[in-house]
Amino acid sequence: MIGGSELNKIPNHLAEAIQWLSEFGNEEGGGVTRTLYSHPWKEAQEGLKFWMEQLGFHPYYDPIGNLFGRLSSAEKDAPVILVGSHVDTVKSGGKYDGAYGIIAGILALKYLKQKYGTPKRHIEVVSLCEEEGSRFPLTCSGSGMITGAYTIESFLGLKGFDGVTFEAAMMEAGLGPFNQPYTVRGDIRAFVELHIEQGPVLEKLQKSIGIVETIVGQKRFRVTVEGESNHAGTTLIKWRKDAVRGAVSMIDLLYSYEKKYDEHLVTTVGQLFVEPNVPNVIAGRVVFSVDARHPSESILHSFCQQFMDGFNQIAKKMGLTVYVEQCHEVHPVHMDSGLQNIVKEICTRNHIPFYRMNSGAGHDAQLFAPFCPTVLFFVPSRDGISHSPLEYTSDQDLETGFHVLTQVLHHLAYE
Amino acid sequence: MIGGSELNKIPNHLAEAIQWLSEFGNEEGGGVTRTLYSHPWKEAQEGLKFWMEQLGFHPYYDPIGNLFGRLSSAEKDAPVILVGSHVDTVKSGGKYDGAYGIIAGILALKYLKQKYGTPKRHIEVVSLCEEEGSRFPLTCSGSGMITGAYTIESFLGLKGFDGVTFEAAMMEAGLGPFNQPYTVRGDIRAFVELHIEQGPVLEKLQKSIGIVETIVGQKRFRVTVEGESNHAGTTLIKWRKDAVRGAVSMIDLLYSYEKKYDEHLVTTVGQLFVEPNVPNVIAGRVVFSVDARHPSESILHSFCQQFMDGFNQIAKKMGLTVYVEQCHEVHPVHMDSGLQNIVKEICTRNHIPFYRMNSGAGHDAQLFAPFCPTVLFFVPSRDGISHSPLEYTSDQDLETGFHVLTQVLHHLAYE
Numbered sequence: 001m002i003g004g005s006e007l008n009k010i011p012n013h014l015a016e017a018i019q020w021l022s023e024f025g026n027e028e029g030g031g032v033t034r035t036l037y038s039h040p041w042k043e044a045q046e047g048l049k050f051w052m053e054q055l056g057f058h059p060y061y062d063p064i065g066n067l068f069g070r071l072s073s074a075e076k077d078a079p080v081i082l083v084g085s086h087v088d089t090v091k092s093g094g095k096y097d098g099a100y101g102i103i104a105g106i107l108a109l110k111y112l113k114q115k116y117g118t119p120k121r122h123i124e125v126v127s128l129c130e131e132e133g134s135r136f137p138l139t140c141s142g143s144g145m146i147t148g149a150y151t152i153e154s155f156l157g158l159k160g161f162d163g164v165t166f167e168a169a170m171m172e173a174g175l176g177p178f179n180q181p182y183t184v185r186g187d188i189r190a191f192v193e194l195h196i197e198q199g200p201v202l203e204k205l206q207k208s209i210g211i212v213e214t215i216v217g218q219k220r221f222r223v224t225v226e227g228e229s230n231h232a233g234t235t236l237i238k239w240r241k242d243a244v245r246g247a248v249s250m251i252d253l254l255y256s257y258e259k260k261y262d263e264h265l266v267t268t269v270g271q272l273f274v275e276p277n278v279p280n281v282i283a284g285r286v287v288f289s290v291d292a293r294h295p296s297e298s299i300l301h302s303f304c305q306q307f308m309d310g311f312n313q314i315a316k317k318m319g320l321t322v323y324v325e326q327c328h329e330v331h332p333v334h335m336d337s338g339l340q341n342i343v344k345e346i347c348t349r350n351h352i353p354f355y356r357m358n359s360g361a362g363h364d365a366q367l368f369a370p371f372c373p374t375v376l377f378f379v380p381s382r383d384g385i386s387h388s389p390l391e392y393t394s395d396q397d398l399e400t401g402f403h404v405l406t407q408v409l410h411h412l413a414y415e
Numbered sequence: 416m417i418g419g420s421e422l423n424k425i426p427n428h429l430a431e432a433i434q435w436l437s438e439f440g441n442e443e444g445g446g447v448t449r450t451l452y453s454h455p456w457k458e459a460q461e462g463l464k465f466w467m468e469q470l471g472f473h474p475y476y477d478p479i480g481n482l483f484g485r486l487s488s489a490e491k492d493a494p495v496i497l498v499g500s501h502v503d504t505v506k507s508g509g510k511y512d513g514a515y516g517i518i519a520g521i522l523a524l525k526y527l528k529q530k531y532g533t534p535k536r537h538i539e540v541v542s543l544c545e546e547e548g549s550r551f552p553l554t555c556s557g558s559g560m561i562t563g564a565y566t567i568e569s570f571l572g573l574k575g576f577d578g579v580t581f582e583a584a585m586m587e588a589g590l591g592p593f594n595q596p597y598t599v600r601g602d603i604r605a606f607v608e609l610h611i612e613q614g615p616v617l618e619k620l621q622k623s624i625g626i627v628e629t630i631v632g633q634k635r636f637r638v639t640v641e642g643e644s645n646h647a648g649t650t651l652i653k654w655r656k657d658a659v660r661g662a663v664s665m666i667d668l669l670y671s672y673e674k675k676y677d678e679h680l681v682t683t684v685g686q687l688f689v690e691p692n693v694p695n696v697i698a699g700r701v702v703f704s705v706d707a708r709h710p711s712e713s714i715l716h717s718f719c720q721q722f723m724d725g726f727n728q729i730a731k732k733m734g735l736t737v738y739v740e741q742c743h744e745v746h747p748v749h750m751d752s753g754l755q756n757i758v759k760e761i762c763t764r765n766h767i768p769f770y771r772m773n774s775g776a777g778h779d780a781q782l783f784a785p786f787c788p789t790v791l792f793f794v795p796s797r798d799g800i801s802h803s804p805l806e807y808t809s810d811q812d813l814e815t816g817f818h819v820l821t822q823v824l825h826h827l828a829y830e
Contacts, residue, residue, distance in 0.1 A: 199649025216648065220694055231801060232683035232706050233631065233775030234614025237673070239799075244684045248666045255660065258652070268647035269659050271694045272687060279635055279686045279704035289694035291647050360648030384654075386646060 014402055015395045017103045021047070022095035030389035031092035035135035035160075037065065037173040044087055048102065048127050055110050057125070063180045064145045064152070065129035065173065071109045073122045073413075079189035081119075081412045082372075083108065083405070084126035086142060086364055090134045094391020096196045100379075100398065102127045104194050108406045112413070119413035121189060131364050135160040135169070143367035148184035190339065190412055191368035193376045194405045196393050198361050200384025207355040208400045210378035211343050212335050214295040215359045215366045216264070219304050220328035221290040223250065223311065226321040229276060229284030240282055244274060246320040247286040253310045254290060257303065264358060265294045265303060295332050295358045333366045339375035339408075346407045352400060361386075377404065429817055430810045432518045436462070437510035445804035446507035450550035450575075452480065452588040459502055463517065463542050470525050472540070478595045479560045479567070480544035480588065486524045488537045488828075494604035496534075496827045497787075498523065498820070499541035501557060501779055505549045509806020511611045515794075515813065517542045519609050523821045527828070534828035536604065546779050550575040550584070558782035563599035605754065605827055606783035608791045609820045611808050613776050615799025622770040623815045625793035626758050627750050629710040630774045630781045631679070634719050635743035636705040638665065638726065641736040644691060644699030655697055659689060661735040662701040668725045669705060672718065679773060680709045680718060710747050710773045748781045754790035754823075761822045767815060776801075792819065 024047060025032045025040030034041045045067050052059035057069030067087070070080075085101025105125035112119065128142030136158045144150035155166040156178075167178045197203075202210050227241035251269050258267050271289040290307070294300040308324050315322035340356070347354040357378075365376035379401035382392040439462060440447045440455030449456045460482050467474035472484030482502070485495075500516025520540035527534065543557030551573045559565035570581040571593075582593045612618075617625050642656035666684050673682050686704040705722070709715040723739050730737035755771070762769040772793075780791035794816035797807040 197649065198646055200654055201649070201651070204654070218648065230799065231613055231776060232681070232685055233633065233708055233777070234612065234616070234801075235681070235775070235799060236616070236678055237681055238678065239615055239619065242683070244666070244687065245670065248663050248670070248684075251659070251663045252667050255663070263651055263653065266647070266650070266652055268657070268695065268697055269663075270647055270689070270696045270698055271692050272659065272689045273692075274685070274687045277686050277688075280683065280706050281685045282683055283685055291695050293648055360650070361646060362648070384645065384650060386649075 014103065014107060014398050017107065018095050018099055018398070021099045021103060025089065027092060032089050032095055033091050033093065034087065034089045035091070036088050036130040036141070037169040037175070038135070041088060042173045045127060048087070048106070051106060052125070055106065057106075057109060061175065062145070063175065063182050064142060065170070065175050066142045066146060067127040069106065069109070069125050071113050071119060071123045073120055074118050075120070078121045080122045080124050080187045081190050081192065081409060082124050082126055082188050083192045083409060084128060085193055085195055086128040086131035088130045088132050088134065090132050090387045092389060093387050094389060096391050096393050097198065097386055098131060098195075100196055100393070100401070101194045104402045104405050107402065108409050111406055112410060116410065116414055121413045123409055123413045128364055135162070136166055139362065140364055140367045143364035145182060146185055147367050147371035149367050152178065152182055188372045191365065191372055191374045192339075192405065192408055192412070193363060193365045193374070194401050195363060195376065195378055196386065196391070197378040197381045198384070198386035199381065201357055202355060202378060202380035203382065203384065205355055207353045208379065208397060209343070209347050209352055209354040209404055210357045211340050211354055212359045212365070212376040212378065213340065213356055214335065215333045215363060215376070216293045216295045217297050217300045217332035218291065218293045218328065218330040218362075219300060219326060222325045222327050223288050223290060224323040224325070225250070225286045225315065227284055227319070228282070230282040232280040232282055235282060241319050243283040243286040243320065246315060246318050246322070247272070247288055249314045249318070250311045250322070251288065253314065254307050257307050257310065261294070261299065261303060265292070265299065266360065267292045293360055297332050300332075330362060330366070333369045335365065335369060335375055336373035339373055342411055343375060343377050343404060343408060346404055346411070350403070352404065375408070377401070429518065429522060429813050432522065433510050433514055433813070436514045436518060440504065442507060447504050447510055448506050448508065449502065449504045450506070451503050451545040451556070452584040452590070453550070456503060457588045460542060463502070463521070467521060467540070470521065472521075472524060476590065477560070478590065478597050479557060480585065480590050481557045481561060482542040484521065484524070484540050486528050486534060486538045488535055489533050490535070493536045495537045495539050495602045496605050496607065496824060497539050497541055497603050498607045498824060499543060500608055500610055501543040501546035503545045503547050503549065505547045505802045507804060508802050509804060511796075511806050511808050512613065512801055513546060513610075515611055515808070515816070516609045519817045519820050522817065523824050526821055527825060531825065531829055536828045538824055538828045543779055550577070551581055554777065555779055555782045558779040560597060561600055562782050562786035564782050567593065567597055603787045606780065606787055606789045607754075607820065607823055607827070608778060608780045608789070609816050610778060610791065610793055611801065611806070612793040612796045613799070613801035614796065616772055617770060617793060617795035618797065618799065620770055622768045623794065623812060624758070624762050624767055624769040624819055625772045626755050626769055627774045627780070627791040627793065628755065628771055629750065630748045630778060630791070631708045631710045632712050632715045632747035633706065633708045633743065633745040633777075634715060634741060637740045637742050638703050638705060639738040639740075640665070640701045640730065642699055642734070643697070645697040647695040647697055650697060656734050658698040658701040658735065661730060661733050661737070662687070662703055664729045664733070665726045665737070666703065668729065669722050672722050672725065676709070676714065676718060680707070680714065681775065682707045708775055712747050715747075745777060745781070748784045750780065750784060750790055751788035754788055757826055758790060758792050758819060758823060761819055761826070765818070767819065790823070792816070
């Protein structure tokens with residue numbers, strides 16, 4: 001275990017490495033775009049591979065394009081402690097999302113090797129190929145392949161927003177062939193992911209580290225309200241079947257139900273389309289999204305049942321038709337409590353203010369948690385902003401996260 | 416005055432004439448598109464001109480493209496009773512809107528001439544060039560020119576949805592030059608407009624004729640709600656500045672205020688845009704329209720003040736910004752009460768069920784009412800549908816309207 005006195009000796013090129021990686025896919029205005037298998041994506045992986053080579057970590061790709069580097073134990077059959085995050089970004093994303101976890105992992109291996117030499121257990125750092133789902137309609141394909149949640153057939157025929165198939169994109173990136181065998185890893189003892197929070201909780205509470213207990217469950221719905229389009233001037237209210245009036249009543253009801261639950265229940269209506277969408281025509285149809293999240297599966301389920309019943313009652317009362325279609329579901333995933341406690345003890349020992357929290361956003365750790373003991377911890381995001389060129393975490397917060405990561409890996413691989 | 420026994424002798428080619436006029440600009444699916452100065456518009460006016468010539472009504476265009484035909488009095492300086500409606504349509508509109516009032520006018524002149532010969536006052540039928548505003552961003556340009564509400568300069572530089580200027584479109588239709596003098600008519604004693612209702616009131620109440628008292632006032636607003644776009648999963652409700660939540664609260668308040676007024680106050684939110692409009696992103700901005708109508712100017716004004724105050728309070732409470740911008744205003748216009756009574760007496764005498772009502776839609780009569788005694792009366796629209804290929808009025812209702820029109824004109828021009 002590294003003591004508090006080690007904190008002053010940590011290498012200071014973390015922020016520089018983040019800047020360096022952001023050059024792959026950088027855009028005017030400061031955004032970074034590195035979608036799966038694109039040219040900047042490939043360059044970034046190759047850059048990381050070169051860096052790992054320089055550090056003696058013998059990097060290699062798996063068939064899907066995840067990049068691994070290893071600090072080996074003397075014992076060949078020792079289990080693996082895996083650390084890392086994803087290299088891909090959303091369109092015009094920030095420099096920190098994903099990238100930070102990879103870079104901190106590489107630097108942690110470098111530091112541990114220099115300081116403590118050969119570990120008892122192998123430590124591997126992974127630059128996961130994809131988490132965001134910003135090119136193909138599937139998320140976490142890198143962690144999904146490692147853990148066996150997906151097979152290569154999961155991607156067969158998938159087309160990206162650019163019309164290119166998954167197979168063709170993979171070949172273009174110098175990977176493939178598509179059908180080569182993929183063996184699910186049986187040697188991973190633990191997965192450790194360090195990530196920016198992408199929310200405002202740590203900043204608001206002035207905490208340096210957020211230890212994730214649960215990645216919340218999520219249900220997403222597409223709600224279609226159908227009424228009758230009509231003339232805004234000649235139709236008395238009592239004769240209208242106004243889809244906007246219906247949708248507004250429903251969304252208002254959704255918010256009123258939400259208030260009855262704890263603050264971890266969050267609903268979002270982020271998308272809404274009106275037809276024909278003309279100021280002087282009563283709307284015949286409204287389609288809107290409902291995104292509902294909560295760490296408890298049963299609470300989320302009963303909340304969704306409740307609002308769907310409410311929507312039906314409103315539609316009936318107003319002479320409208322409503323269709324509620326679930327289009328996305330993620331079950332809540334709990335992080336390993338033993339590993340959470342290790343992070344907590346390290347923070348406590350080093351007088352680092354921490355907070356135990358849920359993650360409202362999805363992460364690769366979600367795929368690993370059912371597969372092996374997994375821990376996810378956060379550093380603050382300024383103003384809670386992410387998926388934006390404005391994404392920012394201070395050097396001091398980045399360093400603090402790095403220290404904690406190094407100590408967690410030391411605990412898992414050397415003790 | 417024509418007696419009740421005349422009702423059986425009316426010519427039966429009204430519905431045929433409507434079908435004939437709808438051929439100019441007809442589309443697959445039954446819609447009619449005849450925007451101002453377009454090729455089908457010009458053909459329709461020329462067709463009407465030919466028909467008027469055949470009937471001996473000496474048709475002529477005014478400089479803007481209104482087409483007049485005249486059944487002359489023996490007395491050259493006698494005043495003019497003007498009857499008619501507009502020949503233009505919305506895109507993919509119906510066969511009856513506007514067209515019915517022109518055709519019924521021509522047939523009424525034909526009938527009166529055959530039956531009663533030369534009138535004491537001139538009767539002119541007008542096929543007004545434009546009312547809908549469906550090509551250029553201005554409505555009622557035909558009636559606006561006749562009554563002096565507009566001058567030719569009002570149209571200078573206006574561009575249509577197709578990018579063509581008003582001047583160029585006019586020249587293409589064989590009219591112009593643009594700057595020829597236009598003399599506001601000083602000889603019009605009364606304007607009579609027969610139109611389809613474009614709403615469901617007469618059908619619901621099983622009335623054959625709707626006598627308009629007031630064309631309602633209308634205020635239209637563009638409301639912009641600004642908050643902060645953010646991640647739907649990582650931002651607790653208490654920290655959100657969700658523009659959709661703000662907009663829903665405001666629209667809900669609008670409806671609750673509306674309920675406190677009589678049923679003639681009608682509000683419509685027909686248009687709504689969300690930004691960025693993504694299911695898992697809290698909206699940073701919502702823009703929506705509010706269309707509010709009432710026959711009383713003062714009630715409409717105080718209602719609008721009330722909801723604007725309410726919107727500001729909601730924005731303040733929710734940490735949002737709201738801008739309310741009025742983008743359209745029409746003052747209520749009252750029809751001539753003497754002429755209304757004439758229509759009423761004709762209906763009563765002929766046992767025609769009538770209803771005194773307001774018009775929630777705008778009409779050419781709106782421009783004439785401040786200029787000369789004006790009357791507007793309606794026949795039913797099936798299901799209240801208008802501005803649609805589904806627009807329909809039964810032959811029987813068309814005939815009833817025509818009979819009433821004929822008698823109104825007889826009263827005004829022969830008695």
